[in-house]
Each structure stands twice: as structure tokens, then as C-alpha cells.
Amino acid sequence: MAMLTGWALYAAIFFTPFIQEDIAVIGAATASLHDAAPTALILPAVLTGLVCSDAWKYWMGRLARRYEWAHRFAEKPGVSIAGDLINKEFMQTMLTARFVPGTRIPAYIAAGFFKAEYAKYILTLTATATLYVAIMFALFHSVGAVAGEEAKIWLPVMAVLILACYVAYRWVTHRNNKAGPMTPLSEEQDHPMPDMPGFDDTPYETAETDDNKKE
Template identity: 45%
Template sequence: MIPADLLIYLSAFIAPFVQEDAAVVGAVTAFAHPGMDKMANGSVILCAMLCGLVISDLWKYWLGWAARTQSWARRFADKPGLADVGAKIQAHPGKTLMIARFVPGTRIPAYLAAGFLGVPFGVFALWIIVSALTYTSVIWGLIVTVGTVAGQKGQLYLGLGLVSLILIVMGGRLWMARFKQSVRADH
């Protein structure tokens, strides 16, 4: 049987592959909440989540890179608008990747585009690590501040509330996408 704390660490590592924002909020809340030490080490949870976050982003780069080998993708890359986007990502990869980390809905397209448009992998990886640490630190600051002001229960409720909000927004987006598909199919 697998020990409970190992399952928690494994879950923290896998969670960013499913939903990054919820994984960060969950790991930071676990790290900051003093009661977590009864179940698992909050520092290990946070480290496992950060490793999962970075790896889940790095493989998106390689998907974009692999798409370049496809003829349809090369034709797509020759479009003038995409060349402009590529030039901007190449000129300002740090700025682009930091913005993508914080703006919902832009991460996956930016990461795929970075690979597709040939941003050097080392530059991409460095900015993914920097942006993951920055984003995690911002969320940690928010959770700890609320914990200081509202107490441990407030901290826990904020974490649960943020994860719930993220899941509701994701569910709403999925529902809207399916609704739009059904409307198109009816016409």
C-alpha cells in the first residue's frame, strides 16, 4: 500500500498537468496551512507542484516544435500575422512568457507558439521556471496575507474558494464551447 503522504506528493506533481492554477493554489494553501504538517510536508508538496508545473509547461513547447514537421503547420507558419507574432515572441520571450503565465487562456497558445516558432529551448525553459516561481510567490503572498488577517480558516476558505472559482470558470467555458457547437450543428 502506498503511504498517504506519498500520494499527496504525487497528486501535487500531477495536478499542474490537469489545471495549473488550481494546482498552484492548492499546493500553496497546503504549504502555508499549519495543519497540513499532520498529513504531509508542505515544503515537499510545494516542490512537487513546482516540478510538475515546469514539466507540464516544457512538454507544450515540444508539441509546438513537433508541429513544425507537419506540412499543414508549415503552411500555417507562413501566414503574415503569425510571422509577426513569432517575431514578437523571439524579440521578447521573457515578457511574453511572464504575461502568458498570469493571463488566463494564453499559456497553452504561447507555449505551443514558442516551440512552433523556434524560441530557443534554453531561453524558454529559463522563463518558464522564473514565471512559475513568480506566479507561485504571488499566490503564496495572497494566501499568507489572508491567513494572517483572517486566520487559518480564512486561509483555507480562500484556497478552497479560489480552486472552486477556477473549476467553475473552466466548467462554464466547456459548457459554452459545447453549446456553441450544438448551435452550429443545428444550423
């Protein structure tokens, strides 16, 4: 990518995230380090590519809500709790998706499936992408390309460690305060999934209908 020039370089920077986001950021940072193009133009190109490559994944989750297999999935114990955690701790979820390998696409699809606000999704997506790009560019320009590329390995490791500490903190506070769901395993807090047509005969929806009739 660093060997390209002009519009070919900007096009490569923009479209590479649709294939592999980390490679796109590393390539863009390398191009910036080698002065292949002004950094002031490379940065918006890679950021726009990152956001556009992930913006549509939200709608995969929304579309899935229309299908029967999604209805069966939503009936499983803990699924509604997972939705609560994503919506109530949206920033933590998106930060985890950005830095922990293997979580990005599932988290973005889940955001759509659980109907997180799309505007909030895009804003948070942009914020986490900006943070990631800023860290990578800062590393490349301060310690060089070789050490910068190694960040692809140790940044996720650090993210996993931070996530583990946060989960441990949540577990302790949940045990002490008994307030709110700690994990999707808190089955006693399951509840009907909202706005899911065709759910009248599922366990949770049936229970809710019976309660309404009693009232």
C-alpha cells in the same frame, strides 16, 4: 488534496498540474496552510509539477513545423512578425501566458513553433512558475484560504490590465518612433520563416530566392 498525507500528497501535488495548473497551486497552498506537509517539501513538488507539465508543450510546436498545414499557416500575413515578437519579447510573452487565462498553451506551443531557445524557455518557465506559486502561497498564508482562492479571479484581471497598458505603451512608441513591429498586423515587415523545409514555393521564400539570384 489537503486531506492527503505522505507520498500520496506529494504525488497529487506533482501530477495535478498535468490536468489543471491553477487547481494544483491552490491545492498545494491549502495543504501548506493546513500543515498537511512541510512547506519546504510542498513548494518544490508543485514547482516541479508545473515545469514538467509545460516543458513538453514546447515540442508540440516544434513537431508541428514538419507538417504541411503548418507550412500553410506560416505563409499567412503577420505570422513571421508574431514569431519576432515572441522571440524578442520572450519574458513578456511567458509572463502573459502565466497570468492571463487562455494564453498559456498557445504561447508555449508558439515558443516551439518559432524555435525559441529551449533552455531559455525552461528557465523562463521556471521563473514565471516560481513567481506565480510565491504570490499564491504568500496570499494564502497572509490572508487565508478564502481570500487566496479569490486571487484566481483578480490576478488574471490585474494581468490583463497590465498587459493592456503595455500594449498601449508599445502602440504609442511605435507610432512615434516607427521602430520595430508593434503587432502581427505589420505586414510590411513579413519575412521568410527560417529552417522550414519545403517552403520553396511560398510567397516569402520565393521572394527571397529571387533576391538571392539577382545578387
